[in-house]
Amino acid sequence: MHRIGKDRDHSRFKCVRALFATIRAQNDPEARGRRLLREWLSSRQREQFDADRCFDVIGGDTGARYRIHYGTSANIRNGP
Structure with a gap:
C-alpha cells in the first residue's frame, strides 16, 4: 500500500512539472512576441503567417x- 501512494505522488509531481514547463514555454519572450504580433495582424495576414x-x-x-x-x-x- 505504501508503494502505491509513493507512485501516485511521483506521477502527480511529474504532471505538475510538465504543466509548469508548458506554461514557462508559452510565456518566454519569443512566445509573447508572437502573440503580440498576431494580435496586430489582419485575419488574412494571420492565415498567411500560420501557413507560411x-x-x-x-x-x-x-x-x-x-x-x-x-x-x-x-x-x-x-x-x-
Whole structure:
C-alpha cells in the first residue's frame, strides 16, 4: 500500500512539472512576441503567417509591397 501512494505522488509531481514547463514555454519572450504580433495582424495576414511563416504588407506612404518573414534579421523583402 505504501508503494502505491509513493507512485501516485511521483506521477502527480511529474504532471505538475510538465504543466509548469508548458506554461514557462508559452510565456518566454519569443512566445509573447508572437502573440503580440498576431494580435496586430489582419485575419488574412494571420492565415498567411500560420501557413507560411510570413505575411505581406503595403507601405502607407509608398504603396510598395513587402513580405515580412519570421526571423530576427534580413526578414523583409520587396514584393511577394
